[in-house]
Amino acid sequence: AYSAKVMEHFSNPHNVGEIKDADGVGEVGNPKCGDIMRMYIKVDNDVITDVKFMTFGCGAAIATSSMATDLVKGKTIPEALKLTNKAVMEALDGLPAIKVHCSVLAEQAIKAAVSDYYRRR
Amino acid sequence: AYSAKVMEHFSNPHNVGEIKDADGVGEVGNPKCGDIMRMYIKVDNDVITDVKFMTFGCGAAIATSSMATDLVKGKTIPEALKLTNKAVMEALDGLPAIKVHCSVLAEQAIKAAVSDYYRRR
Ligand code: FES
Numbered sequence: 001a002y003s004a005k006v007m008e009h010f011s012n013p014h015n016v017g018e019i020k021d022a023d024g025v026g027e028v029g030n031p032k033c034g035d036i037m038r039m040y041i042k043v044d045n046d047v048i049t050d051v052k053f054m055t056f057g058c059g060a061a062i063a064t065s066s067m068a069t070d071l072v073k074g075k076t077i078p079e080a081l082k083l084t085n086k087a088v089m090e091a092l093d094g095l096p097a098i099k100v101h102c103s104v105l106a107e108q109a110i111k112a113a114v115s116d117y118y119r120r121r
Numbered sequence: 122a123y124s125a126k127v128m129e130h131f132s133n134p135h136n137v138g139e140i141k142d143a144d145g146v147g148e149v150g151n152p153k154c155g156d157i158m159r160m161y162i163k164v165d166n167d168v169i170t171d172v173k174f175m176t177f178g179c180g181a182a183i184a185t186s187s188m189a190t191d192l193v194k195g196k197t198i199p200e201a202l203k204l205t206n207k208a209v210m211e212a213l214d215g216l217p218a219i220k221v222h223c224s225v226l227a228e229q230a231i232k233a234a235v236s237d238y239y240r241r242r
Binding site: 002010032033034035055056057058059060061096098099102 | 123131153154155156176177178179180181182217219220
């Protein structure tokens with residue numbers, strides 16, 4: 001039921017880990033399943049130069065975060081804030097309807113990390 | 122919020138994979154989050170000699186399956202059928218309430234694999 005791209009990003013996720021000296025850290029929880037996503041960003045001159053994530057969430061959360069971090073890396077903050085979970089799911093050739101709630105974690109965690117970055121400045 | 126044992130089994134799960142010539146295979150889905158768990162067993166003289174699992178599920182599903190497979194390996198089928206998700210959670214020093222639904226997958230998948238084994242005989 002999962003697309004080849006979802007399975008690829010699930011089996012070999014990109015950008016997993018922590019950034020010790022992150023400029024922003026966002027943590028969000030999923031009210032539906034209780035899973036947590038943490039996103040770390042490094043920012044240089046308004047550009048997201050590095051991004052990593054950690055999650056206890058399911059395969060769909062891992063695949064969407066892997067894709068979402070790929071999509072915002074190297075982008076400016078205003079560009080990154082435009083990323084929607086719908087765009088991430090499209091980039092992955094879709095997700096089963098029951099897993100859409102998992103894809104929301106990545107979008108929200110990026111926004112939370114950016115908010116944290118602005119708060120720290 | 123997760124116990125040290127949960128984190129240990131999540132980071133380094135036991136018995137992950139497939140058994141190509143399994144004697145029983147059980148697949149169950151979680152109506153709450155849409156995750157799927159597949160369990161493979163090898164049976165010799167009513168004893169579960171090997172067991173492996175595959176899941177797209179979250180960290181709690183992985184940790185409970187890792188522990189559950191450890192607990193049924195080497196046991197007789199009647200003993201394995203007595204395993205409850207409550208006992209698995211206790212062996213893991215507990216799970217947050219919102220993640221209890223994830224622990225049900227492992228118990229159900231073992232029972233489904235045993236049913237499949239009986240069906241094949
Ligand atoms: S079920 Fe929780 S993130 Fe997918």
